[in-house]
Protein backbone atom coordinates (compact mmCIF):
# COMPACT_ATOMS: atom_id res chain seq x y z
CA UNK A 12 0.00 0.00 0.00
CA UNK A 13 1.41 3.33 -1.03
CA UNK A 14 1.24 6.31 1.15
CA UNK A 15 -0.92 9.01 -0.29
CA UNK A 16 1.27 12.08 -0.77
CA UNK A 17 -1.67 14.48 -0.95
CA UNK A 18 -1.49 17.07 1.79
CA UNK A 19 -3.91 16.43 4.57
CA UNK A 20 -6.79 18.84 4.82
CA UNK A 21 -5.84 21.45 7.40
CA UNK A 22 -7.88 21.22 10.53
CA UNK A 23 -10.68 23.77 10.59
CA UNK A 24 -9.67 26.72 12.68
CA UNK A 25 -12.93 27.39 14.51
CA UNK A 26 -15.27 25.25 16.58
CA UNK A 27 -17.83 22.92 15.05
CA UNK A 28 -20.66 24.61 16.87
CA UNK A 29 -20.70 27.81 18.82
CA UNK A 30 -23.27 29.66 20.86
CA UNK A 31 -22.35 33.31 21.03
CA UNK A 32 -24.04 35.30 23.80
CA UNK A 33 -27.47 33.74 23.39
CA UNK A 34 -30.31 35.62 25.03
CA UNK A 35 -33.78 34.14 25.25
CA UNK A 36 -36.83 35.63 26.95
CA UNK A 37 -40.26 34.29 27.66
CA UNK A 38 -42.21 37.48 28.19
CA UNK A 39 -40.40 39.42 30.89
CA UNK A 40 -38.50 36.38 32.08
CA UNK A 41 -34.95 36.09 30.76
CA UNK A 42 -34.26 32.35 30.55
CA UNK A 43 -30.88 32.63 28.82
CA UNK A 44 -28.82 35.62 29.84
CA UNK A 45 -25.97 35.65 27.37
CA UNK A 46 -24.85 32.03 27.06
CA UNK A 47 -21.66 31.29 25.12
CA UNK A 48 -20.28 27.85 24.46
CA UNK A 49 -18.00 26.44 21.79
CA UNK A 50 -17.53 22.78 20.96
CA UNK A 51 -14.79 21.58 18.64
CA UNK A 52 -15.24 18.77 16.15
CA UNK A 53 -15.43 15.44 17.90
CA UNK A 54 -15.68 16.97 21.35
CA UNK A 55 -18.29 16.07 23.92
CA UNK A 56 -19.51 18.63 26.42
CA UNK A 57 -21.86 17.76 29.23
CA UNK A 58 -24.13 20.42 30.69
CA UNK A 59 -25.30 20.12 34.27
CA UNK A 60 -27.30 22.47 36.43
CA UNK A 61 -30.36 22.77 38.62
CA UNK A 62 -33.90 22.43 37.32
CA UNK A 63 -35.12 25.55 35.60
CA UNK A 64 -31.65 26.88 34.90
CA UNK A 65 -32.38 26.95 31.16
CA UNK A 66 -30.57 23.83 29.94
CA UNK A 67 -33.40 22.57 27.75
CA UNK A 68 -34.10 26.03 26.43
CA UNK A 69 -30.43 26.42 25.54
CA UNK A 70 -30.43 23.14 23.58
CA UNK A 71 -33.65 24.04 21.76
CA UNK A 72 -32.16 27.38 20.75
CA UNK A 73 -28.96 25.68 19.57
CA UNK A 74 -31.04 23.16 17.62
CA UNK A 75 -32.82 26.08 15.90
CA UNK A 76 -36.13 24.91 17.30
CA UNK A 77 -36.72 28.25 18.99
CA UNK A 78 -35.77 31.77 17.96
CA UNK A 79 -33.38 33.72 20.17
CA UNK A 80 -33.75 37.35 21.20
CA UNK A 81 -30.07 38.08 20.78
CA UNK A 82 -26.79 36.34 20.08
CA UNK A 83 -25.67 33.95 17.36
CA UNK A 84 -25.62 30.23 16.66
CA UNK A 85 -22.59 29.48 14.52
CA UNK A 86 -22.26 26.13 12.78
CA UNK A 87 -18.86 25.55 11.17
CA UNK A 88 -18.14 29.30 10.88
CA UNK A 89 -21.56 29.95 9.40
CA UNK A 90 -24.07 32.10 11.24
CA UNK A 91 -27.27 30.08 11.20
CA UNK A 92 -29.08 32.01 13.95
CA UNK A 93 -32.83 32.21 14.14
CA UNK A 94 -33.82 35.57 15.57
CA UNK A 95 -37.17 36.43 17.12
CA UNK A 96 -39.33 38.17 14.55
CA UNK A 97 -37.48 36.77 11.53
CA UNK A 98 -39.76 37.00 8.52
CA UNK A 99 -41.52 34.38 6.47
CA UNK A 100 -39.49 31.69 4.78
CA UNK A 101 -37.21 31.46 7.82
CA UNK A 102 -38.32 27.94 8.68
CA UNK A 103 -37.61 26.76 5.16
CA UNK A 104 -34.13 28.25 5.35
CA UNK A 105 -33.53 26.63 8.74
CA UNK A 106 -34.65 23.11 7.87
CA UNK A 107 -31.33 21.95 6.35
CA UNK A 108 -29.36 23.30 9.32
CA UNK A 109 -31.70 21.71 11.80
CA UNK A 110 -30.88 18.26 10.48
CA UNK A 111 -27.20 19.03 11.03
CA UNK A 112 -27.94 19.92 14.66
CA UNK A 113 -30.16 17.01 15.48
CA UNK A 114 -31.67 16.81 18.95
CA UNK A 115 -32.58 13.78 21.07
CA UNK A 116 -35.32 14.40 23.62
CA UNK A 117 -35.94 13.43 27.21
CA UNK A 118 -39.24 11.77 26.33
CA UNK A 119 -37.95 10.24 23.06
CA UNK A 120 -40.76 11.79 20.96
CA UNK A 121 -40.85 8.84 18.59
CA UNK A 122 -43.62 9.00 16.01
CA UNK A 123 -46.26 6.65 17.44
CA UNK A 124 -47.87 5.87 14.08
CA UNK A 125 -44.63 4.56 12.59
CA UNK A 126 -42.66 1.41 13.34
CA UNK A 127 -39.12 1.66 14.67
CA UNK A 128 -37.84 1.15 11.13
CA UNK A 129 -40.19 3.75 9.66
CA UNK A 130 -39.22 6.23 12.38
CA UNK A 131 -35.61 5.92 11.30
CA UNK A 132 -36.55 6.08 7.59
CA UNK A 133 -38.37 9.41 7.84
CA UNK A 134 -35.17 11.46 7.72
CA UNK A 135 -33.49 9.67 4.81
CA UNK A 136 -36.67 9.56 2.73
CA UNK A 137 -38.11 13.01 3.28
CA UNK A 138 -35.08 15.13 4.17
CA UNK A 139 -32.27 13.49 2.23
CA UNK A 140 -34.56 12.20 -0.54
CA UNK A 141 -32.98 8.78 -0.49
CA UNK A 142 -34.87 6.14 -2.51
CA UNK A 143 -37.07 3.96 -0.31
CA UNK A 144 -35.07 0.76 -0.73
CA UNK A 145 -31.84 2.44 0.22
CA UNK A 146 -33.46 4.34 3.09
CA UNK A 147 -34.73 1.06 4.44
CA UNK A 148 -31.30 -0.54 4.22
CA UNK A 149 -29.69 2.45 5.93
CA UNK A 150 -32.33 2.47 8.66
CA UNK A 151 -31.91 -1.24 9.23
CA UNK A 152 -28.13 -0.80 9.57
CA UNK A 153 -28.65 1.98 12.11
CA UNK A 154 -31.10 -0.12 14.13
CA UNK A 155 -28.54 -2.90 14.14
CA UNK A 156 -25.98 -0.43 15.36
CA UNK A 157 -28.14 0.45 18.36
CA UNK A 158 -28.80 -3.30 18.73
CA UNK A 159 -32.47 -3.15 17.80
CA UNK A 160 -32.44 -4.92 14.46
CA UNK A 161 -34.87 -7.48 15.83
CA UNK A 162 -37.34 -4.81 16.86
CA UNK A 163 -37.57 -3.04 13.49
CA UNK A 164 -41.25 -3.85 12.98
CA UNK A 165 -42.35 -2.76 16.43
CA UNK A 166 -44.32 0.39 17.14
CA UNK A 167 -42.94 2.74 19.82
CA UNK A 168 -45.50 1.75 22.47
CA UNK A 169 -44.38 -1.84 22.05
CA UNK A 170 -40.82 -0.95 23.08
CA UNK A 171 -39.26 -0.30 26.47
CA UNK A 172 -38.11 3.23 27.27
CA UNK A 173 -34.48 2.32 26.71
CA UNK A 174 -35.31 0.78 23.35
CA UNK A 175 -37.36 3.81 22.37
CA UNK A 176 -34.51 6.13 23.19
CA UNK A 177 -32.09 4.02 21.14
CA UNK A 178 -34.51 4.16 18.18
CA UNK A 179 -34.62 7.94 18.66
CA UNK A 180 -30.82 8.05 18.50
CA UNK A 181 -30.85 5.95 15.33
CA UNK A 182 -33.50 8.25 13.87
CA UNK A 183 -31.29 11.26 14.56
CA UNK A 184 -28.20 9.53 13.12
CA UNK A 185 -30.13 8.80 9.93
CA UNK A 186 -30.03 12.45 8.88
CA UNK A 187 -26.24 12.41 9.36
CA UNK A 188 -26.02 15.30 11.81
CA UNK A 189 -22.78 17.20 12.32
CA UNK A 190 -23.65 17.77 15.95
CA UNK A 191 -25.96 15.85 18.26
CA UNK A 192 -27.76 17.53 21.13
CA UNK A 193 -29.08 15.32 23.92
CA UNK A 194 -31.56 16.68 26.46
CA UNK A 195 -31.54 14.42 29.52
CA UNK A 196 -31.74 11.31 27.35
CA UNK A 197 -31.89 8.91 30.28
CA UNK A 198 -33.79 10.81 32.95
CA UNK A 199 -37.17 9.37 31.90
CA UNK A 200 -35.83 5.81 32.08
CA UNK A 201 -35.98 3.19 34.77
CA UNK A 202 -32.51 2.82 36.33
CA UNK A 203 -31.89 -0.59 34.77
CA UNK A 204 -32.46 0.84 31.27
CA UNK A 205 -30.09 3.79 31.58
CA UNK A 206 -26.97 1.78 30.80
CA UNK A 207 -28.07 0.56 27.35
CA UNK A 208 -28.63 4.14 26.20
CA UNK A 209 -25.43 5.44 27.76
CA UNK A 210 -23.50 2.64 26.04
CA UNK A 211 -24.74 3.77 22.64
CA UNK A 212 -23.88 7.38 23.44
CA UNK A 213 -20.39 6.46 24.59
CA UNK A 214 -19.84 4.58 21.34
CA UNK A 215 -20.90 7.63 19.38
CA UNK A 216 -18.52 9.77 21.38
CA UNK A 217 -15.70 7.30 20.76
CA UNK A 218 -16.45 7.39 17.03
CA UNK A 219 -15.93 11.14 17.02
CA UNK A 220 -19.45 12.53 17.06
CA UNK A 221 -19.60 16.12 18.27
CA UNK A 222 -22.05 16.12 21.15
CA UNK A 223 -23.64 18.45 23.66
CA UNK A 224 -25.34 16.46 26.36
CA UNK A 225 -27.53 17.71 29.17
CA UNK A 226 -27.28 14.91 31.67
CA UNK A 227 -26.67 14.16 35.29
CA UNK A 228 -25.28 10.71 34.50
CA UNK A 229 -21.97 11.17 36.26
CA UNK A 230 -20.46 8.06 34.79
CA UNK A 231 -21.06 9.27 31.24
CA UNK A 232 -19.67 12.67 32.16
CA UNK A 233 -16.54 11.04 33.57
CA UNK A 234 -15.96 8.63 30.73
CA UNK A 235 -17.00 10.53 27.62
CA UNK A 236 -16.92 14.26 28.27
CA UNK A 237 -14.10 16.59 27.33
CA UNK A 238 -15.62 19.24 29.54
CA UNK A 239 -18.42 19.72 32.01
CA UNK A 240 -20.43 22.91 31.85
CA UNK A 241 -22.32 24.23 34.83
CA UNK A 242 -25.44 26.26 34.10
CA UNK A 243 -27.36 28.24 36.66
CA UNK A 244 -30.09 30.85 36.31
CA UNK A 245 -29.63 31.21 32.58
CA UNK A 246 -25.86 31.55 32.65
CA UNK A 247 -22.85 29.31 32.28
CA UNK A 248 -20.95 29.82 35.50
CA UNK A 249 -18.19 27.28 35.09
CA UNK A 250 -16.59 25.00 32.52
CA UNK A 251 -13.87 22.48 33.34
CA UNK A 252 -12.55 19.04 32.36
CA UNK A 253 -14.34 16.28 34.29
CA UNK A 254 -11.50 15.55 36.75
CA UNK A 255 -11.21 19.11 37.88
CA UNK A 256 -14.95 19.77 37.73
CA UNK A 257 -15.83 16.97 40.10
CA UNK A 258 -12.85 17.18 42.43
CA UNK A 259 -12.17 20.88 42.59
CA UNK A 260 -15.07 22.94 41.29
CA UNK A 261 -14.19 26.59 41.20
CA UNK A 262 -17.58 28.02 41.86
CA UNK A 263 -19.37 27.86 45.14
CA UNK A 264 -22.74 27.24 43.44
CA UNK A 265 -21.19 24.31 41.58
CA UNK A 266 -20.00 22.80 44.84
CA UNK A 267 -23.46 23.08 46.32
CA UNK A 268 -25.05 21.58 43.21
CA UNK A 269 -22.63 18.63 43.20
CA UNK A 270 -23.47 17.96 46.82
CA UNK A 271 -27.14 17.75 45.89
CA UNK A 272 -26.56 15.45 42.92
CA UNK A 273 -24.37 13.07 44.89
CA UNK A 274 -26.91 12.49 47.60
CA UNK B 275 -105.24 -4.31 10.14
CA UNK B 276 -102.49 -6.88 10.21
CA UNK B 277 -98.86 -6.31 9.29
CA UNK B 278 -98.68 -7.32 5.66
CA UNK B 279 -95.28 -8.88 5.05
CA UNK B 280 -95.75 -8.83 1.33
CA UNK B 281 -96.22 -5.08 1.25
CA UNK B 282 -93.22 -4.67 3.55
CA UNK B 283 -90.91 -6.82 1.38
CA UNK B 284 -92.15 -5.24 -1.83
CA UNK B 285 -91.47 -1.77 -0.50
CA UNK B 286 -88.12 -2.73 0.93
CA UNK B 287 -86.91 -4.06 -2.40
CA UNK B 288 -88.72 -1.55 -4.60
CA UNK B 289 -86.70 0.49 -7.00
CA UNK B 290 -87.93 3.69 -5.36
CA UNK B 291 -86.64 2.65 -1.94
CA UNK B 292 -83.31 1.44 -3.30
CA UNK B 293 -82.73 4.68 -5.18
CA UNK B 294 -83.90 6.66 -2.15
CA UNK B 295 -81.39 4.85 0.02
CA UNK B 296 -78.67 5.42 -2.57
CA UNK B 297 -79.48 9.13 -2.62
CA UNK B 298 -79.35 9.26 1.18
CA UNK B 299 -75.93 7.59 1.26
CA UNK B 300 -74.63 9.71 -1.61
CA UNK B 301 -75.80 12.96 -0.08
CA UNK B 302 -74.44 12.16 3.38
CA UNK B 303 -71.09 10.94 2.06
CA UNK B 304 -70.60 13.92 -0.24
CA UNK B 305 -71.60 16.41 2.46
CA UNK B 306 -69.35 14.70 5.03
CA UNK B 307 -66.37 14.69 2.67
CA UNK B 308 -66.80 18.37 1.85
CA UNK B 309 -67.32 19.15 5.54
CA UNK B 310 -64.01 17.51 6.44
CA UNK B 311 -62.15 19.60 3.87
CA UNK B 312 -63.86 22.87 4.85
CA UNK B 313 -63.63 21.97 8.54
CA UNK B 314 -59.87 21.40 8.24
CA UNK B 315 -59.52 24.82 6.65
CA UNK B 316 -61.58 26.48 9.37
CA UNK B 317 -59.67 24.61 12.10
CA UNK B 318 -56.34 25.78 10.66
CA UNK B 319 -57.63 29.35 10.44
CA UNK B 320 -58.66 29.18 14.09
CA UNK B 321 -55.02 28.44 14.95
CA UNK B 322 -53.69 31.17 12.66
CA UNK B 323 -51.29 33.76 14.07
CA UNK B 324 -53.34 36.42 12.21
CA UNK B 325 -56.18 37.57 14.48
CA UNK B 326 -58.76 38.57 11.83
CA UNK B 327 -58.49 35.11 10.26
CA UNK B 328 -59.16 33.55 13.67
CA UNK B 329 -62.24 35.77 14.06
CA UNK B 330 -63.59 34.79 10.65
CA UNK B 331 -63.22 31.12 11.52
CA UNK B 332 -64.76 31.51 14.98
CA UNK B 333 -67.69 33.42 13.49
CA UNK B 334 -68.28 30.69 10.95
CA UNK B 335 -68.42 28.03 13.65
CA UNK B 336 -70.70 30.17 15.81
CA UNK B 337 -73.10 30.99 12.97
CA UNK B 338 -73.53 27.54 11.49
CA UNK B 339 -73.87 25.82 14.82
CA UNK B 340 -76.42 28.33 16.10
CA UNK B 341 -78.87 28.23 13.19
CA UNK B 342 -81.14 25.15 12.92
CA UNK B 343 -80.11 22.85 10.09
CA UNK B 344 -83.62 22.88 8.65
CA UNK B 345 -83.56 26.67 8.44
CA UNK B 346 -80.19 26.57 6.66
CA UNK B 347 -81.60 24.08 4.20
CA UNK B 348 -84.67 26.22 3.50
CA UNK B 349 -82.48 29.29 3.20
CA UNK B 350 -80.23 27.71 0.58
CA UNK B 351 -83.16 26.30 -1.40
CA UNK B 352 -85.68 29.16 -1.17
CA UNK B 353 -83.88 32.35 -0.22
CA UNK B 354 -80.60 32.09 -2.11
CA UNK B 355 -82.26 31.84 -5.57
CA UNK B 356 -84.15 35.05 -4.79
CA UNK B 357 -80.85 36.78 -4.06
CA UNK B 358 -78.80 35.14 -6.80
CA UNK B 359 -80.77 34.86 -10.05
CA UNK B 360 -78.54 32.23 -11.64
CA UNK B 361 -79.58 29.77 -8.90
CA UNK B 362 -83.08 29.77 -10.39
CA UNK B 363 -81.82 27.73 -13.33
CA UNK B 364 -82.52 23.99 -13.44
CA UNK B 365 -78.93 23.02 -12.60
CA UNK B 366 -79.55 24.09 -9.02
CA UNK B 367 -81.25 20.87 -7.99
CA UNK B 368 -82.63 19.91 -4.57
CA UNK B 369 -79.66 17.53 -4.24
CA UNK B 370 -77.18 20.34 -4.80
CA UNK B 371 -79.02 22.63 -2.39
CA UNK B 372 -79.14 19.93 0.29
CA UNK B 373 -75.46 19.16 -0.30
CA UNK B 374 -74.45 22.81 0.11
CA UNK B 375 -76.54 23.32 3.23
CA UNK B 376 -75.51 20.10 4.95
CA UNK B 377 -71.82 20.46 4.04
CA UNK B 378 -71.62 24.04 5.33
CA UNK B 379 -73.48 23.10 8.49
CA UNK B 380 -71.46 19.97 9.16
CA UNK B 381 -68.19 21.80 8.46
CA UNK B 382 -68.75 23.92 11.58
CA UNK B 383 -68.89 20.80 13.71
CA UNK B 384 -65.97 19.15 11.92
CA UNK B 385 -63.89 22.29 12.44
CA UNK B 386 -64.26 21.89 16.20
CA UNK B 387 -63.51 18.17 16.07
CA UNK B 388 -60.42 18.67 13.92
CA UNK B 389 -59.25 21.57 16.08
CA UNK B 390 -59.32 19.43 19.21
CA UNK B 391 -57.68 16.59 17.27
CA UNK B 392 -54.82 18.87 16.21
CA UNK B 393 -54.43 20.06 19.80
CA UNK B 394 -54.24 16.48 21.02
CA UNK B 395 -50.97 15.89 19.14
CA UNK B 396 -48.03 16.29 21.52
CA UNK B 397 -45.97 19.38 20.75
CA UNK B 398 -42.84 17.22 21.09
CA UNK B 399 -43.88 15.49 17.87
CA UNK B 400 -43.49 18.72 15.95
CA UNK B 401 -40.09 19.40 17.55
CA UNK B 402 -38.94 15.87 16.70
CA UNK B 403 -39.98 16.33 13.09
CA UNK B 404 -38.34 19.72 12.79
CA UNK B 405 -35.05 18.64 14.32
CA UNK B 406 -34.77 16.01 11.58
CA UNK B 407 -34.95 18.85 9.07
CA UNK B 408 -38.54 18.34 7.93
CA UNK B 409 -40.28 21.49 6.71
CA UNK B 410 -43.46 22.67 8.44
CA UNK B 411 -45.54 21.24 5.60
CA UNK B 412 -43.85 17.86 5.90
CA UNK B 413 -44.28 17.84 9.67
CA UNK B 414 -47.99 18.49 9.20
CA UNK B 415 -48.49 15.90 6.48
CA UNK B 416 -46.26 13.10 7.77
CA UNK B 417 -46.58 13.47 11.53
CA UNK B 418 -49.45 15.65 12.72
CA UNK B 419 -52.13 14.52 10.26
CA UNK B 420 -51.99 10.75 10.90
CA UNK B 421 -52.12 11.30 14.64
CA UNK B 422 -55.00 13.74 14.27
CA UNK B 423 -56.95 11.32 12.09
CA UNK B 424 -56.70 8.64 14.73
CA UNK B 425 -58.24 10.95 17.32
CA UNK B 426 -61.04 12.25 15.13
CA UNK B 427 -62.30 8.96 13.67
CA UNK B 428 -64.80 8.17 16.47
CA UNK B 429 -66.39 11.65 16.70
CA UNK B 430 -66.42 11.91 12.91
CA UNK B 431 -68.25 8.57 12.77
CA UNK B 432 -70.82 10.03 15.13
CA UNK B 433 -71.19 13.05 12.92
CA UNK B 434 -71.67 10.92 9.83
CA UNK B 435 -74.48 8.92 11.41
CA UNK B 436 -76.15 12.15 12.46
CA UNK B 437 -75.70 13.48 8.95
CA UNK B 438 -77.24 10.34 7.43
CA UNK B 439 -80.36 11.04 9.40
CA UNK B 440 -80.27 14.77 8.73
CA UNK B 441 -80.59 14.01 5.02
CA UNK B 442 -84.23 13.24 5.78
CA UNK B 443 -84.72 16.97 6.34
CA UNK B 444 -84.28 17.34 2.60
CA UNK B 445 -87.76 15.88 2.18
CA UNK B 446 -89.01 19.44 2.78
CA UNK B 447 -87.33 20.53 -0.42
CA UNK B 448 -88.70 17.45 -2.19
CA UNK B 449 -85.39 15.67 -2.60
CA UNK B 450 -86.32 12.04 -3.30
CA UNK B 451 -84.30 10.53 -0.48
CA UNK B 452 -85.42 7.61 1.65
CA UNK B 453 -87.94 9.41 3.86
CA UNK B 454 -89.49 11.36 0.98
CA UNK B 455 -90.02 8.10 -0.89
CA UNK B 456 -91.61 6.59 2.20
CA UNK B 457 -93.97 9.49 2.76
CA UNK B 458 -95.01 9.56 -0.87
CA UNK B 459 -95.74 5.85 -0.91
CA UNK B 460 -97.64 6.04 2.37
CA UNK B 461 -99.83 8.82 1.03
CA UNK B 462 -100.97 6.44 -1.70
CA UNK B 463 -101.59 3.18 0.22
CA UNK B 464 -101.70 4.27 3.88
CA UNK B 465 -99.65 1.21 4.96
CA UNK B 466 -97.77 3.16 7.63
CA UNK B 467 -96.41 0.21 9.61
CA UNK B 468 -95.05 -1.68 6.62
CA UNK B 469 -93.48 1.32 4.93
CA UNK B 470 -92.02 2.92 8.03
CA UNK B 471 -90.54 -0.45 8.94
CA UNK B 472 -89.04 -0.76 5.47
CA UNK B 473 -87.46 2.68 5.83
CA UNK B 474 -86.20 1.73 9.30
CA UNK B 475 -84.58 -1.41 7.94
CA UNK B 476 -82.82 0.62 5.28
CA UNK B 477 -81.48 3.12 7.81
CA UNK B 478 -80.35 0.28 10.06
CA UNK B 479 -78.63 -1.42 7.14
CA UNK B 480 -76.84 1.73 6.05
CA UNK B 481 -75.68 2.62 9.55
CA UNK B 482 -74.55 -0.96 10.26
CA UNK B 483 -72.45 -1.16 7.13
CA UNK B 484 -70.95 2.18 7.96
CA UNK B 485 -70.15 1.14 11.53
CA UNK B 486 -68.35 -1.89 10.16
CA UNK B 487 -66.26 0.33 7.90
CA UNK B 488 -65.49 2.62 10.81
CA UNK B 489 -64.27 -0.18 13.05
CA UNK B 490 -62.00 -1.41 10.26
CA UNK B 491 -60.61 2.09 9.86
CA UNK B 492 -60.07 2.35 13.61
CA UNK B 493 -58.18 -0.91 13.57
CA UNK B 494 -55.92 0.44 10.83
CA UNK B 495 -55.08 3.30 13.15
CA UNK B 496 -54.24 1.04 16.09
CA UNK B 497 -50.52 1.11 15.25
CA UNK B 498 -49.85 -2.31 16.66
CA UNK B 499 -47.57 -4.75 14.91
CA UNK B 500 -49.52 -7.69 13.46
CA UNK B 501 -49.61 -10.74 15.69
CA UNK B 502 -46.40 -12.29 14.54
CA UNK B 503 -46.57 -15.97 15.45
CA UNK B 504 -42.98 -16.87 16.14
CA UNK B 505 -41.59 -13.37 16.35
CA UNK B 506 -44.27 -12.55 18.91
CA UNK B 507 -43.09 -15.47 21.00
CA UNK B 508 -39.51 -14.29 20.71
CA UNK B 509 -40.57 -10.92 22.08
CA UNK B 510 -41.59 -12.60 25.32
CA UNK B 511 -37.91 -13.08 26.07
CA UNK B 512 -36.65 -10.13 28.15
CA UNK B 513 -36.16 -7.34 25.69
CA UNK B 514 -33.19 -5.57 27.18
CA UNK B 515 -30.05 -6.13 25.21
CA UNK B 516 -27.16 -6.20 27.59
CA UNK B 517 -23.96 -4.98 26.16
CA UNK B 518 -20.56 -6.21 27.14
CA UNK B 519 -17.97 -3.54 26.84
Ligand SMILES: Nc1ncnc2c1ncn2[C@@H]1O[C@H](COP(=O)(O)OP(=O)(O)OP(=O)(O)O)[C@@H](O)[C@H]1O
Pocket residue numbers: 037042060061062063064065066067068069
Ligand atom coordinates in the same frame (compact mmCIF):
# COMPACT_ATOMS: atom_id res chain seq x y z
N1 LIG C 1 -42.27 27.83 26.51
C1 LIG C 1 -42.00 28.44 27.67
N2 LIG C 1 -42.74 29.52 28.07
C2 LIG C 1 -42.47 30.14 29.23
N3 LIG C 1 -41.49 29.79 30.07
C3 LIG C 1 -40.74 28.73 29.76
C4 LIG C 1 -40.95 28.00 28.54
N4 LIG C 1 -40.05 26.99 28.49
C5 LIG C 1 -39.31 27.10 29.61
N5 LIG C 1 -39.71 28.13 30.37
C6 LIG C 1 -39.12 28.55 31.66
O1 LIG C 1 -37.76 28.75 31.44
C7 LIG C 1 -37.00 28.27 32.53
C8 LIG C 1 -35.95 27.29 32.05
O2 LIG C 1 -36.59 26.14 31.59
P1 LIG C 1 -35.77 24.92 31.01
O3 LIG C 1 -36.75 23.88 30.67
O4 LIG C 1 -34.87 25.38 29.95
O5 LIG C 1 -34.93 24.48 32.28
P2 LIG C 1 -34.04 23.17 32.50
O6 LIG C 1 -32.73 23.63 32.99
O7 LIG C 1 -34.06 22.33 31.29
O8 LIG C 1 -34.80 22.46 33.69
P3 LIG C 1 -35.02 20.89 33.96
O9 LIG C 1 -33.75 20.39 34.60
O10 LIG C 1 -36.17 20.87 34.93
O11 LIG C 1 -35.33 20.23 32.67
C9 LIG C 1 -37.99 27.66 33.50
O12 LIG C 1 -38.22 28.58 34.53
C10 LIG C 1 -39.22 27.47 32.69
O13 LIG C 1 -40.37 27.62 33.49
Ligand SMILES: [Mg+2]
Pocket residue numbers: 066067068194195
Ligand atom coordinates in the same frame (compact mmCIF):
# COMPACT_ATOMS: atom_id res chain seq x y z
MG1 LIG D 1 -34.85 20.40 30.84
